[in-house]
Amino acid sequence: MPELSKIPWPFLILSFISILCALYVVTSNSPIRSVLALILTFFSISAHYVMLNAQFLAIVNLIVYAGAIMVLFLFVLMLLNLNKETEPLKSNKWLIGAAVSAGLLLLVFTASIQTSSEHIMRHPEAGTGLVKSLGKVLFTDYLVPFELSGILFLAAMVGAVMLGKRDAANESDTEITGREEV
Amino acid sequence: MKPDSIFHTVEISHYIYLSCVLFCIGLFGVLFRRNAIVLLMCIELMLNAVNLLFTAFSSYMGDSSGQLFVFFVMVVAAAEAAVGLAILVMMFRNTRTTDVSFLSNLKG
Numbered sequence A: 001m002p003e004l005s006k007i008p009w010p011f012l013i014l015s016f017i018s019i020l021c022a023l024y025v026v027t028s029n030s031p032i033r034s035v036l037a038l039i040l041t042f043f044s045i046s047a048h049y050v051m052l053n054a055q056f057l058a059i060v061n062l063i064v065y066a067g068a069i070m071v072l073f074l075f076v077l078m079l080l081n082l083n084k085e086t087e088p089l090k091s092n093k094w095l096i097g098a099a100v101s102a103g104l105l106l107l108v109f110t111a112s113i114q115t116s117s118e119h120i121m122r123h124p125e126a127g128t129g130l131v132k133s134l135g136k137v138l139f140t141d142y143l144v145p146f147e148l149s150g151i152l153f154l155a156a157m158v159g160a161v162m163l164g165k166r167d168a169a170n171e172s173d174t175e176i177t178g179r180e181e182v
Numbered sequence B: 001m002k003p004d005s006i007f008h009t010v011e012i013s014h015y016i017y018l019s020c021v022l023f024c025i026g027l028f029g030v031l032f033r034r035n036a037i038v039l040l041m042c043i044e045l046m047l048n049a050v051n052l053l054f055t056a057f058s059s060y061m062g063d064s065s066g067q068l069f070v071f072f073v074m075v076v077a078a079a080e081a082a083v084g085l086a087i088l089v090m091m092f093r094n095t096r097t098t099d100v101s102f103l104s105n106l107k108g
Helices: A009-027 A031-051 A055-079 A092-115 A131-138 A143-164 A168-181 B003-008 B012-032 B036-061 B065-095
Strands: none
Touching: A009 A031, A009 B012, A009 B036, A031 A055, A031 B012, A031 B036, A055 B036, A055 B065, A092 B012, A131 B065, A143 B065, B012 B036, B036 B065
């Protein structure tokens, strides 16, 4: 493990924020608090992107993740009124099993990093994270995956609409009778 | 100390450790929690850990391809969140709960 005193303090602070918020996401009982902590985690990861000279990615991460996806989560939570504090947690058996398996995975990761002999010390190069260089690579080398991701979005949109639609039998049961009562 | 030199002393192994820890926290959440919406959030957390690692390697190597992969991961994450939340709404409509342990009909 690297010595803590050698690590620069901006990196340390941001890492502590992101790890603490991630732990809160996992352990909090209320889903709304989980969503808010996850948004904080995304903010700190965006700050990491800025430190890595990936400015465009930092902005996109904020807009797409913290702005769009997390708002979608919040909408679903509030529309379904899911913010119950009393989520039945899994038993202690599950807690121990999950903790042991996640800890073992972390152990394997750290062991494999420590045995890798080459330590890259090169500093982040400026310019790779700017819109100009990213766009040049995206529209030359990765044009086909770019178009395919458009098709994937279309399929996901159609799928979400189809899944979210009420079927006719259900609708006649609940919604129309509900309206008549009102 | 110049502001540049602060950032240049961060080794890439620090970023690797950080993203490993975030990934393992997300994995723990997926295994432990029962609320389906929290499970989806933990998956987003794991995807973000991978994104951070991609970006770290990409900018330390001076190669833009890694950051483009982050875009594609974001595309997949957005599609996954949309479809996953639609499935969750449908599940809530049928069972009035978001507890994934109620979805054991296929267990046999």
